[in-house]
Amino acid sequence: xxxxxxxxxxxxxxxxxxxxxxxxxxxxxxxxxxxxxxxxxxxxxxxxxxxxxxxxxxxxxxxxxxxxxxxxxxxxxxxxxxxxxxxxxxxxxxxxxxxxxxxxxxxxxxxxxxxxxxxxxxxxxxxxxxxxxxxxxxxxxxxxxxxxxxxx
Amino acid sequence: xxxxxxxxxxxxxxxxxxxxxxxxxxxxxxxxxxxxxxxxxxxxxxxxxxxxxxxxxxxxxxxxxxxxxxxxxxxxxxxxxxxxxxxxxxxxxxxxxxxxxxxxxxxxxxxxxxxxxxxxxxxxxxxxxxxxxxxxxxxxxxxxxxxxxxxxxxxxxxxxxxxxxxxxxxxxxxxxxxxxxxxxxxxxxxxxxxxxxxxxxxxxxxxxxxxxxxxxxxxxxxxxxxxxxxxxxxxxxxxxxxxxxxxxxxxxxxxxxxxxxxxxxxxxxxxxxxxxxxxxxxxxxxxxxxxxxxxxxxxxxxxxxxxxxxxxxxxxxxxxxxxxxxxxxxxxxxxxxxxxxxxxxxxxxxxxxxxxxxxxxxxxxxxxxxxxxxxxxxxxxxxxxxxxxxxxxxxxxxxxxxxxxxxxxxxxxxxxxxxxxxxxxxxxxxxxxxxxxxxxxxxxxxxxxxxxxxxxxxxxxxxxxxxxxxxxxxxxxxxxxxxxxxxxxxxxxxxxxxxxxxxxxxxxxxxxxxxxxxxxxxxxxxxxxxxxxxxxxxxxxxxxxxxxxxxxxxxxxxxxxxxxxxxxxxxxxxxxxxxxxxxxxxxxxxxxxxxxxxxxxxxxxxxxxxxxxxxxxxxxxxxxxxxxxxxxxxxxxxxxxxxxxxxxxxxxxxxxxxxxxxxxxxxxxxxxxxxxxxxxxxxxxxxxxxxxxxxxxxxxxxxxxxxxxxxxxxxxxxxxxxxxxxxxxxxxxxxxxxxxxxxxxxxxxxxxxxxxxxxxxxxxxxxxxxxxxxxxxxxxxxxxxxxxxx
Ligand code: FES
Ligand code: FES
Numbered sequence: 005x006x007x008x009x010x011x012x013x014x015x016x017x018x019x020x021x022x023x024x025x026x027x028x029x030x031x032x033x034x035x036x037x038x039x040x041x042x043x044x045x046x047x048x049x050x051x052x053x054x055x056x057x058x059x060x061x062x063x064x065x066x067x068x069x070x071x072x073x074x075x076x077x078x079x080x081x082x083x084x085x086x087x088x089x090x091x092x093x094x095x096x097x098x099x100x101x102x103x104x105x106x107x108x109x110x111x112x113x114x115x116x117x118x119x120x121x122x123x124x125x126x127x128x129x130x131x132x133x134x135x136x137x138x139x140x141x142x143x144x145x146x147x148x149x150x151x152x153x154x155x156x
Numbered sequence: 157x158x159x160x161x162x163x164x165x166x167x168x169x170x171x172x173x174x175x176x177x178x179x180x181x182x183x184x185x186x187x188x189x190x191x192x193x194x195x196x197x198x199x200x201x202x203x204x205x206x207x208x209x210x211x212x213x214x215x216x217x218x219x220x221x222x223x224x225x226x227x228x229x230x231x232x233x234x235x236x237x238x239x240x241x242x243x244x245x246x247x248x249x250x251x252x253x254x255x256x257x258x259x260x261x262x263x264x265x266x267x268x269x270x271x272x273x274x275x276x277x278x279x280x281x282x283x284x285x286x287x288x289x290x291x292x293x294x295x296x297x298x299x300x301x302x303x304x305x306x307x308x309x310x311x312x313x314x315x316x317x318x319x320x321x322x323x324x325x326x327x328x329x330x331x332x333x334x335x336x337x338x339x340x341x342x343x344x345x346x347x348x349x350x351x352x353x354x355x356x357x358x359x360x361x362x363x364x365x366x367x368x369x370x371x372x373x374x375x376x377x378x379x380x381x382x383x384x385x386x387x388x389x390x391x392x393x394x395x396x397x398x399x400x401x402x403x404x405x406x407x408x409x410x411x412x413x414x415x416x417x418x419x420x421x422x423x424x425x426x427x428x429x430x431x432x433x434x435x436x437x438x439x440x441x442x443x444x445x446x447x448x449x450x451x452x453x454x455x456x457x458x459x460x461x462x463x464x465x466x467x468x469x470x471x472x473x474x475x476x477x478x479x480x481x482x483x484x485x486x487x488x489x490x491x492x493x494x495x496x497x498x499x500x501x502x503x504x505x506x507x508x509x510x511x512x513x514x515x516x517x518x519x520x521x522x523x524x525x526x527x528x529x530x531x532x533x534x535x536x537x538x539x540x541x542x543x544x545x546x547x548x549x550x551x552x553x554x555x556x557x558x559x560x561x562x563x564x565x566x567x568x569x570x571x572x573x574x575x576x577x578x579x580x581x582x583x584x585x586x587x588x589x590x591x592x593x594x595x596x597x598x599x600x601x602x603x604x605x606x607x608x609x610x611x612x613x614x615x616x617x618x619x620x621x622x623x624x625x626x627x628x629x630x631x632x633x634x635x636x637x638x639x640x641x642x643x644x645x646x647x648x649x650x651x652x653x654x655x656x657x658x659x660x661x662x663x664x665x666x667x668x669x670x671x672x673x674x675x676x677x678x679x680x681x682x683x684x685x686x687x688x689x690x691x692x693x694x695x696x697x698x699x700x701x702x703x704x705x706x707x708x709x710x711x712x713x714x715x716x717x718x719x720x721x722x723x724x725x726x727x728x729x730x731x732x733x734x735x736x737x738x739x740x741x742x743x744x745x746x747x748x749x750x751x752x753x754x755x756x757x758x759x760x761x762x763x764x765x766x767x768x769x770x771x772x773x774x775x776x777x778x779x780x781x782x783x784x785x786x787x788x789x790x791x792x793x794x795x796x797x798x799x800x801x802x803x804x805x806x807x808x809x810x811x812x813x814x815x816x817x818x819x820x821x822x823x824x825x826x827x828x829x830x831x832x833x834x835x836x837x838x839x840x841x842x843x844x845x846x847x848x849x850x851x852x853x854x855x856x857x858x859x860x861x862x863x864x865x866x867x868x869x870x871x872x873x874x875x876x877x878x879x880x881x882x883x884x885x886x887x888x889x890x891x892x893x894x895x896x897x898x899x900x901x902x903x904x905x906x907x908x909x910x911x912x913x914x915x916x917x918x919x920x921x922x923x924x925x926x927x928x929x930x931x932x933x934x935x936x937x938x939x940x941x942x943x944x945x946x
Contacts, residue, residue, distance in 0.1 A: 032184075032185075036187070038178075038181065038184075038185035039178035041182070041184075041355070041356070041408070042184065042357070042438075043355045043356070043357070043441070044441045044858065044859050045440060045441060046441070046858060046859075046860070048441075048858060048859035048860055049355060049859055051355055078178070079177070079178035080178050083176075083177035083178055083179070087173075087176070087177070091176045091177065094172065094176045095168060095172050095173060095176060096168065098168055098169050098172065098645075098824055098825065098828055099172070099176070100169075100172065100175045100176065100643075101409075101643030101644065101645070101828070101832060102354070102355070102356070102406070102407060102408045102409040102410075102642060102643030103171070103174070103175030103176075103180050103406065103408070103643070104182065104354070104355040104356045104408030104409060105355050106175045106176055106178070106180075107178050110176060110178075128867075129867040129868055129870075130867075130868070132866075132867045133866045133867050133868045134866070135867075136355060136859065136864060136866065137355065137867075138352075138353050138354055138355050138409050138411075138836065138864065139355075139409055139643045139832050140828065140831070140832045141828075141831040141832040141833075141834065141835035141836070141865075141870060141874070142835070142866075142867040142870050143828075143831045143832075143870060143874060144828050144831070145867075146867065
């Protein structure tokens with residue numbers, strides 16, 4: 005066991021972890037942030053995506069000790085201050101069905117749109133190509149993003 | 157007809173806010189406190205073997221291990237349609253991955269470590285992985301006791317063989333039909349296994365408290381069925397249905413994979429073994445592949461007779477389904493699709509043999525389309541080939557032979573009202589059928605493919621559903637139902653139906669996720685029937701509530717009940733235009749009369765829907781005589797693709813799909829179902845592919861090697877089309893449609909590939925490799941060896 009401290013969604017948190025504990029499990033089971041989801045455990049699906057110092061990473065591939073002293077943002081953090089502009093467009097476009105991919109998808113897109121505020125459709129597809137969704141066929145998600153981009 | 161205000165409108169999903177903020181809680185997100193225990197399963201490395209001995213002593217010694225459980229502790233069977241499976245393997249294992257034992261520990265890592273210390277001695281038995289091998293004389297018998305298993309009365313297992321069920325349909329005289337035909341076309345098609353790949357893996361947390369109450373939190377499509385089946389399985393321990401409670405929060409995708417009972421019964425048993433502690437069983441992604449239902453592989457031998465003018469005179473099909481070693485649910489897939497194996501065609505002479513065959517691959521069962529996605533690949537590939545062979549346009553051929561309202565189905569019952577012809581015409585127009593297109597790139601060819609489809613809800617003939625509706629003091633409503641919102645938009649549709657009748661805004665309605673203690677009975681969320689069945693129950697509940705509202709108001713004000721109506725959530729009176737009374741003013745506290753006394757009642761209502769017009773009791777030799785299906789939902793679809801003649805790579809330029817959902821309660825949701833389901837189907841057509849080794853072990857149980865589509869794989873254009881020919885007994889005319897989008901995907905791709913490059917692929921998936929090889933070798937109809945077991 006080792007104590008690590010990091011900023012989680014703007015708040016300093018400290019937690020004891022084993023050297024082989026995954027960030028995903030620590031966030032979910034020790035810190036109670038259930039927004040990153042387990043979908044595959046090996047970096048294939050993107051449901052566990054969080055931001056590490058503002059860059060999207062897969063929390064199932066990162067050891068918790070690696071984030072000591074760093075900054076983590078999850079969908080919980082993104083949603084805390086009320087719906088973001090992008091989320092409002094998801095709402096309008098029925099973007100998710102079962103919703104299990106939503107946390108990873110939204111975290112990925114929030115980061116992407118900061119970097120690239122006026123993407124074209126191909127760039128949006130590229131940006132979410134690591135986030136699997138089995139329900140929607142991606143079309144309603146892309147629809148929401150493009151509408152948001154257009155109206156910004 | 158009065159204008160509808162909520163039904164038929166593109167109302168945003170009522171569960172969307174939870175989902176986009178991360179507030180939606182799935183089972184694994186619930187907190188079970190520090191007493192939670194974790195299970196690790198000991199799985200069979202053999203596809204078929206006798207269990208000689210299990211030694212758990214080393215595992216038990218590991219600190220933190222609470223219990224090690226084996227088949228001896230729970231020699232109980234479970235099953236919805238046929239009881240052929242034990243909670244844990246007893247004396248033999250029948251597939252690689254079968255549960256032999258479980259270790260329960262305080263920490264998942266300890267459980268994993270200890271599970272490796274459980275020593276199991278096996279005596280391997282010969283195994284069989286191909287359904288055609290499994291029905292040969294002398295094949296290893298997978299269930300020696302098959303003849304004794306209890307099952308529903310519409311299954312016909314053959315004891316002493318590996319045939320778990322044989323659905324025969326005989327109509328007219330098929331030999332005579334072939335004689336009348338000018339041409340007879342015969343071929344064999346092969347469809348492999350596929351996986352649902354819900355993003356959320358199966359999970360169940362079970363808690364047997366010190367009083368003997370068993371509560372489960374499951375990711376499930378079937379809370380009430382699970383309650384019943386788990387109580388039944390554990391009934392030797394004195395557990396009855398009233399003791400079992402199943403709670404189902406949000407579910408991260410189902411597609412049939414979370415129907416019935418699979419791993420939840422393991423969690424239940426482990427909880428009983430560890431009384432007083434909740435026990436969590438969560439499948440890792442690889443377990444999700446082999447330890448829940450897959451889609452069955454099937455070999456289809458089809459023979460169709462037609463006249464020169466394109467009239468179909470005879471249809472014969474033998475479908476050999478590989479259902480794996482436990483077919484309790486899968487046999488019903490074979491049954492349901494067997495009854496409808498002709499596809500949506502009007503055919504006088506029919507012979508169908510649909511075999512459910514035991515093999516030693518993992519258990520298979522329902523997956524979006526319930527057998528129709530599988531069997532219509534051969535039918536719809538074949539119909540296009542026939543049309544072309546007799547010089548008829550494939551769309552014209554379908555229009556000519558398409559089943560119409562009142563036509564007799566293969567089992568004799570009449571076809572329901574439907575918009576099949578309208579769907580065909582709309583799709584043909586949208587895809588510009590008949591217009592030849594050339595690729596700008598000489599290395600590429602453009603082709604179009606067409607398919608039609610149908611599907612009936614596959615259900616027992618007596619399914620039931622109920623809705624409770626209750627008001628709060630502010631006039632808002634909670635609807636309690638037990639259909640599952642698995643992503644299809646069910647809750648939104650139910651809110652729209654209630655809103656329509658009660659005339660209150662959607663924002664004032666909440667539809668609650670099931671808890672079997674609290675929400676009334678609903679069979680299962682399968683078969684694409686909840687909008688229809690549960691929608692009827694919700695509608696009736698709303699009508700009952702409305703009636704009670706009018707009753708109270710008429711008692712307080714002495715209006716005739718018939719003079720009252722609702723508008724914008726207020727009670728109004730035809731005879732007294734200035735009268736209006738807001739629901740919130742009386743639904744809980746009643747109405748005060750002049751003398752200070754109150755009249756009223758707390759407005760609560762229930763609505764019920766029961767299927768009592770079906771019968772599965774048909775002649776087992778012909779399937780004639782009963783009425784096994786409630787109705788069919790039909791549709792048509794087409795694609796335009798571009799094929800690279802060198803690499804064989806297929807690019808989908810446009811996909812169009814029209815479905816007759818009777819009435820689209822929420823058109824936006826219906827269209828999004830079409831788009832999502834179509835992509836799921838297109839992937840099975842083009843690249844998803846399950847591989848097994850010689851030992852029956854799945855080789856690609858992960859998303860690196862089993863490819864599901866990403867955002868880069870979607871068609872350039874998808875056009876969903878809604879057709880509305882009302883279902884007479886549906887709520888506002890609606891019937892279900894959520895499984896259907898997937899069904900036509902594979903045959904229409906096969907048809908388009910042939911149209912583009914002249915290669916007819918008869919075994920799925922239609923990979924670039926298969927197309928490129930055929931083109932390189934100049935083979936027009938390559939016959940691929942049954943590719944699963946090389
Ligand atoms: S769970 Fe991390 S990428 Fe799938
Ligand atoms: S909405 Fe279900 S996985 Fe994306």
